Each structure stands twice: as C-alpha cells, then as structure tokens.
Amino acid sequence: MKRLIVLIDFSAYTETILKLAFEWRKSYDVSLKFIFKIPGLAPTLANSPSKNQIIDFEKKEAEKAFSDALKKLGVPRGEADFLAIDRQLTHFLSEETSSEDMLLLGLKGTGFLKKLLIGSTATDIINHLNRLIIALPKSIEQAIPTKLALACHVKYPLNEQALSNLLDTIGNTVEEIELLTILTEKEERTDSEAYLDKLKAKFSTHYKCTVKLYEGSDAFGIIKKRYRQFPDDYLVLQKGSRTLNDQLFRKFFINDLVHDGQTPLMVLPFEEA
Template identity: 40%
Template sequence: MKKRVIALIDFSSYSENLMRLADSLAETMEAGILLIHQVPGIVPALADNNSRREIIEVEKSDALEQLKSVSKTIIPAKHSVNFLVTERPLGVLLPEIGSGDSDDLILVGLKGTGILKKIFMGSTASKIIDDIDITTIAVPVKMEGFKIKKLVIAVNPKFPLNIPALTHLLHTFKSSIKQVEFISIITPDDNEITSLTYLKELTEHYRDDAPCSFRMFAGEDVFKEIKTFMDKEEKPFLVVQKGSRTINDQVFRKFLINDLVYHGNIPMIILP
C-alpha cells in the first residue's frame, strides 16, 4: 500500500516550512507527498458560467505553477511529489482523496493557513471532522524537523479510543516514539473508577508497543493543571479523537485550540 503525506499549503509566510516538515515526515514514513492548495475562486457576481469557469481555471493554473516552483527549491527530487489545486471546499475534497490503496496522513500548520481553526471552531466543525477519516497532524509552523518522541493521548471511556488507528500510528513512528501517556479529564459527570479502569486497560494493551503510563486530571483548575503538565513535557504530541468530548464539547475545544495548540505551540494528532 502506497503511503502519502497530504500537506495543505496556502502560500502564507509559513508555507515553506510546512513543506520542509512534509519532506521530513515523508522521509520518516518512506512516503510520497501530495501538496494541496485551495484557490479562493472569487469571480464577479454578474459573470456568466463560462466566464466564471475561465477565471477560476486561470487562477488554478497560476497557483499550480507557484506550488511547483516553491516546492522545487525545498523538497529533494528523490521524493515523489504530486500537486492538487482546487476551488472546492477542503471539507468536501479531503474525504474523497483517501482511497483503499493509500495510507495517508494530512499535515497542516497551526498558524498561517487558518485551516485547523476553521475545522474546529467553525459552524460546520462536527460535520467536517466526522467526514474526514484520515489521521491529521497539526504542527507549529516554526517547528524544525519531524520527530515524535512522546504521545499524550486524551481518552474517555464514554468515547472508546480508535484502537486500530492508534496502533497504526504507533507502528508508523515506532522508531522515534519513546513514551506514551494516556490522560483523562474527570468531570462531575464522570465515574472516576471507570475512568481509572479504562486508563489501566489501555496502558496494559500498549505496553509492548512503547513504555506507557497514565494520569487523571480533576478539580476546578483542571485546564490549568493540564497546561502546566504539557508545558513541562519535552515536545509532546497531543493525540485526540474525532467524535470525542475533547473535540465536540465547546469548552474543551476552546481550551484545546486556544491554550494548548495556538498559545502552547503543541503539535496535535487527530485520529479518525
């Protein structure tokens, strides 16, 4: 099965570094690279259909040439690189790109593109996340190199973890992952014993894949405690899962995006 790193490029000042990260990730995975750019597709309101299509096609052609030109100076010729320029919404396009004969990872920048923020904070957040069954890695734009040493995985027994997806992730980066820590946020609506049991089960299940541990967070300052915990760790990757409380709950999502991802500069992996 062929492997692909799908990087979303917007030609911002951060795009070149995102291409470098895509190259680094592709090297680790022994994968090809697909660079995607979405053009605005803005045309005059009074333009007829033929004129609209012509304007968009010219815009796409110019963007494709720019995409190829920039990537040529960054990504070595030894890597297989393909390009896709589209005017279609990414939330619609991305689910169609994945196929049964490819093993894909989507790579986006935490700043610059604004894509991640739209996916999580927009009015269609749940629909977009639910439609994308591809593991997505969101990285700080100034991140240098791609080395996943520790995974901090947010779990809750009410939203069972996607075991096959996590197992595949661990196997993909088995040469670099040195530690896995499962965490769970306990609210008044949660059963602490059930959460503790689930954390122990996951730790036991994955102990042969990497050194595992777990931690629970509870109390009035739970978000502050998590941020302090993440700040003390050495370049961890936060792992969350679509459909979970961490993604769907508005309070959790705002904390996740604003405090950890944007301000904390913590890379994040979203499992399908």
C-alpha cells in the same frame, strides 16, 4: 504506501509546512500529495468560458508557485504530487481520500490559528471528515513525534484500530505514550483507572507508557502548565469524544493547548460501524 495529504496556502508558512512534509516522508513510509484550494476569484455571474479561464489561470499560477517553493528548498519538481482544486475542500477530501490517508494542516500562529480551528477550514475538516488529521504549529521545533499524549476516557473508548494504524506508520520514532484523562466526577476514578491500565498493558510491550489522571478545579491549569514545558509532545484527541464534543473541553484542548500553547495536534477518526 500510505499517503500524507498536505494542505498548503502559499502563505509565508508554506516553506515550513513543505519542510515538515518532506521530513515525514524521509522518516516514514508515506507518499506526499499537496493540495491547494484556489481563491476562486471568478465573479459569480461570469459566463462559463470566462469563469473557466479565470480558474485555469489561478491553477497555473498555483502550479508555478509550488514549483518555485520546491526549487527554493532544492527539491526536484518530480518528487512531489501537487493539485490545485476549485471545489469545496471538505467535499473534495471526502471523495478523493481514503481512511488510510493522513491529512496534514499547518498552523501559522495566534490570530490565524484561532480563526482556522475555531471558525474556518480545520473546523469543517475535523467536524465533517473522518480522517486522521495532524495539525502542526509554526513554532514546533521537533516535527517528528517522539511522544504522544493521548487524551482518553472510559465513556468514549478509543478507536484502537485507528491508533494502531497511526503507530504502524510513525511508531518507529515514538518512544513514549502518555495516557491522560480528566475526571469531572469522583465516581469516574475506578472505571477510568481500570480503562487506562487496560490500554497501558496493550502499549507498554512496545513503548514506555504512563498514566496521568487529572481532577479538581485546577485540572486544566495543571495540564496547560505541564505541556508548555514540553512543546514537542503531540496531543492526540479522539473524534467524537468529550474532548472534541464538549464545549469546555474543546475550548481547553483546542484553544488553550493548541492555540495558546502551540502544542502539535492529532485527531483520530471515530470507528465506523
């Protein structure tokens, strides 16, 4: 059984992310593991016994907070696996998760989201951890994905095995896959169309599949306007692709669509050699 690793912080958004996680467990064959990084308030120069006491206290408080949150939702404590850690988060996730695991991050809102994705925890996770990452904004109304908008480009081939693994898990609720690309050069059109048509042929046997090519000076604006009309579509980006490596594309897809547009995001891992 695949695991959904859920990162929580006991903010006001925790109840929402817990509900979303249990909804995924109900809809898909996944187990849940909730992870909380304790604040680590122990002074740097504190002696080991004192420091360990503070860490133990913070972990016990986290366990109590988690139990209280489950009780509020009417979920028995025994139905959820929880771990409070004092290690650096990306190091822990790198060592304690596998390529089969999915990571779920909750995105709270405008100010926090910008901080989270542009300069903090999620940036580290996306940059340094080769895992499937799911980031859900607080405003999302449909937690279960029914349509995936897959940003792809002929020069940055998709990790088709990772996408296949994702669809093996959530494919029973996905009804449509939209393949989209942004053309920055006119000569890209022929190769891009051929690549997207090839992908479409693979997916169309199981899903409604469409192809969208955007070009011109207002391509970003057109996409942004379109996805604002469909806030429950899941945007899927490829780790290592232009959409995440190029600063212009990263600003648009992360800042404008996910941050401002509140579009739920999935990041596929790159294919390891």
